[in-house]
Amino acid sequence: MQYRFTQTILHSRGSGHRMGQDIPKQFINVYDKPVLIYTLEGFQKHPQIDAIEVVCIDGWHDVLRAYAKQFNITKLRWIVSGGETGQESIRNGVYNLEGKVSDDDIVIIHDGIRPLVDDSVLTDVLVKAAKFGNAVTSMPYNEQIFVINKEDETTTTQYIPRETLRRVSTPQAYRFDILDQKYHEAFEKKIGIFGSSYTNTMMVELGETLHFAAGSDKNIKLTTKDDLELFKAYLKADKDSWLK
Structure with a gap:
């Protein structure tokens, strides 16, 4: 399937404090x-990605x-400054596309520190x-997921069947008109923009039904030094893939 225009917003404004x-x-x-x-190379090489926007920390x-x-990322079209929070940063990226893309364009949002996004997932x-x-x-x-007992947080009497749960991350994709409308609504009504809120949780809080797509266990988020070592191991495994 081909798309007239596919836009990627890479959210990339975090610090390196937790990695020391x-x-x-x-x-x-x-x-x-x-x-x-x-991360950018994964989007650069995908034939259905037309342009990339990066929300980047100021000064970088x-x-x-x-x-x-240097690395021939020719699809990078826009670099936008981030905000004080993750949601403000994504909002800045979305608003920057107003007048630049069409309502029915597909916009992918992805964490810049998830560098192992797979072609099939995209x-x-x-x-x-x-x-x-x-x-x-x-x-x-x-x-297995257990619920903390309110009277004694060191105990539990309730669990959530894991068959009813899904782990959701990025990449996630939206029609631009829906995405833009919901970000305006969220910041006007102060809904779904605080704490650990992300585009997907905001959408649900604003009444949208979300649709699951395929994922990959390799799609790790590099937050700690251990994550970085795991990323290196994945890269080395790819280089040694000829080994039996």
């Missing part, structure tokens, strides 16, 4: 390449442009969004 680094974690070099470039725009040129999220108006990457939940 002095630079933003998306700019940490792994095997002589910044984490963010690995020129660095990003230089890296994009394709499925695009197919589902084109059909339903939105799509969120999801995976089954394989662990």
Whole structure:
């Protein structure tokens, strides 16, 4: 399936504090390449992605442009400054597209520090969004979930059947008119924009039904040093894939 125009917003404004680094974690070099470039390459090589926008921490725009040129990220079209929160940053990216894309264009939102996004995951999220108006990457939940006892937080008497749960992350995709409308509504009504809220949780709070798309266990988010080591292991495994 081909799309007239597919736009990607990469949310990339986090710091490197939890990794104990002095630079933003998306700019940490792994095997002589910044984490963010690995992420961008996944979108660059996908044939159904037409343009990329990065919401970037202030002071790093020129660095990003230089890296994009060095690593031939030709689909990078816009770099936008982030906000005080994750939701403000994504909102800035969405608002910047007003007048630049059409209502029925598909917009993918993705974390810049999820560098192992798979081609098949991107394709499925695009197919589902084109059909339903939105799509969120999801995976089954394989662990048991118990609810804390309110009277004694060290005990439990209730669990949630894992068959009823899904882990949802990015990439997630939306028709631009829906995405833009909901961000205006959310910030006007102060709904779904605080704390750990993200586009998907905001949509649900505003009454939207979300549609699941395929996910991948490799689609890890690089938050801690352990995550970074796991990312390196995945890269090395790919290099050694010829081994039997």
